[in-house]
Structure formats: C-alpha cells, structure tokens
Amino acid sequence: MTPYGRFVLRQDQGLEMISSAMHVGFSFEGKSCQIVASIPSANGHNYLQYELDGVYQKRIKVVGNSTIPISLTAPTAGKHTVWLYKATEAHTGPIFIQKIVGNQLVALQQRNGPLIEFIGNSITCGAAADPSEVACGSGQYHDQHNAYLAYGPRVARALGANFVLSSVSGIGVYRNWNSDGPTMPDVYEKVDFQAANPQRWNFAAFTPQVVSIALGTNDFSKGDGKKERLPFDSARYVNSYVKFVQLVKAKYPKAQIALLSSPMINGKNRETLQNCLLAVKNSMDAMTPADKPLALHFFQPMQARGCAGHPNVDDHAILAQELEPFFKKLIR
Numbered sequence: 001m002t003p004y005g006r007f008v009l010r011q012d013q014g015l016e017m018i019s020s021a022m023h024v025g026f027s028f029e030g031k032s033c034q035i036v037a038s039i040p041s042a043n044g045h046n047y048l049q050y051e052l053d054g055v056y057q058k059r060i061k062v063v064g065n066s067t068i069p070i071s072l073t074a075p076t077a078g079k080h081t082v083w084l085y086k087a088t089e090a091h092t093g094p095i096f097i098q099k100i101v102g103n104q105l106v107a108l109q110q111r112n113g114p115l116i117e118f119i120g121n122s123i124t125c126g127a128a129a130d131p132s133e134v135a136c137g138s139g140q141y142h143d144q145h146n147a148y149l150a151y152g153p154r155v156a157r158a159l160g161a162n163f164v165l166s167s168v169s170g171i172g173v174y175r176n177w178n179s180d181g182p183t184m185p186d187v188y189e190k191v192d193f194q195a196a197n198p199q200r201w202n203f204a205a206f207t208p209q210v211v212s213i214a215l216g217t218n219d220f221s222k223g224d225g226k227k228e229r230l231p232f233d234s235a236r237y238v239n240s241y242v243k244f245v246q247l248v249k250a251k252y253p254k255a256q257i258a259l260l261s262s263p264m265i266n267g268k269n270r271e272t273l274q275n276c277l278l279a280v281k282n283s284m285d286a287m288t289p290a291d292k293p294l295a296l297h298f299f300q301p302m303q304a305r306g307c308a309g310h311p312n313v314d315d316h317a318i319l320a321q322e323l324e325p326f327f328k329k330l331i332r
Helices: 151-159 234-251 268-287 313-331
Strands: 007-010 014-017 023-038 045-052 055-063 070-073 079-086 095-107 115-120 162-167 210-214 256-260 295-297
Touching: 045 070, 055 070, 079 095, 115 151, 151 162, 151 313, 210 234, 210 313, 234 256, 234 268, 256 268, 256 313, 268 295, 295 313
Parallel strands: 115 162, 115 210, 210 256, 256 295
Antiparallel strands: 007 014, 014 095, 023 070, 023 079, 023 095, 045 055, 045 079
C-alpha cells in the first residue's frame, strides 16, 4: 500500500489521514465494499471523497458518533478499483480508516509517474470551493472543502503525475491572514502542520520531482479589520521566503522548485508580489548556481466565485488549465 500525503499508521486506529487530498487505493471484487472510518470528535464531522474505477464519485460525510460503515457501491459486479481521498485539510482534524471490508481486497501500489508536492494556503487546500451541499456562509468552514477538485490534483491528473498537498488555510510566509504566526516555515516539518505537535513528518516517505510553493495571499491580507495589521513588508517576505526555499531544498536536494503567485491578488499588490517572487528566485539562483533555477508562474487575475472570495471548483479547473503547460515543462 502506498498512501500519498501526510499520514500516520497507528496500531489502534489504523491509517490516520492527515493532509488535504491524502489518498490511498485498493481494489475489491463484487458490487460493494465497506469503509470503517472514524474521527476524534464524537460531535464533529469530516469528509472523504473517492474515485471508483478512475471516475470521481462524491464527497462522503464522516460523522463522529456514527458506528455504521460507509458503503461504496459499484454499478456492476466484478473487479473494481477505489482511490479514497481526504477532502479536508490537516487543521480540520484527522480521519482514521480503521478497516476496509470486501471480497478479494488488494492494496493498490504506487502509480507510475513523477510526484509533485503542492505547498500552499486555502486555495491549494480547495477550501471554500464547493458549496454544492452546504451553502457559503453556513455550516462549518470545512463543509465547502474539496481537495480532490483543487488545482494541484487536477494538474497532476492531467499530466499523469502523483501528488501530495502540504497546505494550510490562512497561512503565509512571514505572517498569516490575521496573525503573525505560526507561518508555513514554522509548521512545514510538523506531521500535521501544527506548531505544538512534537511529531515531525518523515520526508524520506516521498521524493517529489517538483515542489510547487504558492504562498503570499495571506501575507498581503489586511486581516479582519479589527486586529492591528502593519503594511506589507517586502523585505521580510522575501527574506522569509528565501529561508523557506532553503528548508525545502534541504529536504529534497534534487527537486525542481516552482513558485506560484496568487490568482486572488490584483492591482498594485499583484505587481509587488511578482517582484518579490522574482527577488526570491534571483537570490536562490545566485546562492545555488549548480542547482536547477527556480521556476516562476504568475497567475492571470481572477474574480473568484467561491465562498469568501476563494476560487470555486470551476475556477480551480481554469487555474489547472493555465498551469498544465507550466508543470508539463518541469516534469518532462
């Protein structure tokens, strides 16, 4: 079995799915199989989503106090493949896959193709993108998460690549959307991106060919308008970003690093962000002349149609289409 994304295998609770779009595959014989899943909070809920025979199906609500297994049903009998995904991000809390029940169960092994790691914020998570079941402004924040249909997984599928998402809503490089931290450089090494967790992620688990970093939207944010927020500091942003790229390079010395701007930042801030990312590239390229130069992609401006100004699932399709030729060059 090859789980993709941040996970922990626990003796008592099975596979702990942690990060956005963390996924695992298996095949079964017959017409249906059952997933025994749970979450830590008896009063909470979370979401899985799945592919059946290569076709995306839907999101599945995992309710904390439910003891009923989740049944996945195929239209016909025979051999079927399932890829099971976590629809929500690490900060939503884990989903435990305790058991899979079915006939002739076989774990699916690693799919051929390069691996892309997508580091980012709520956009990369696919947060606030899918109000098809719970309308914007109602329910819990993670009720509109759809990691499977976020731009990163879409790009990877289009290019025949594998992927992992390392993303946290509201996070930035030197400050977050409404706080000074902990920022992505502070939490990237933690297994669940939580600063207080002493458990670190084992970076030997995956070797990405490309690491995509899309951070900056929240550094530019004006916050909630209540908490004091200083103007954007270009020097702090660039210096913090350079240090973070050095950290990523230390984990994956041979990976191609790609920096993405933000489709949600327009006007003068868009120009400032692009200049900052160019400064990060120039600084890193000068420091590491023997390595592959950093790649840059500046998004076209977008009027996002999801919840709270985020891209919705259709917007993510547009972003993915824009990114495909960029990533295709990097993994060839």
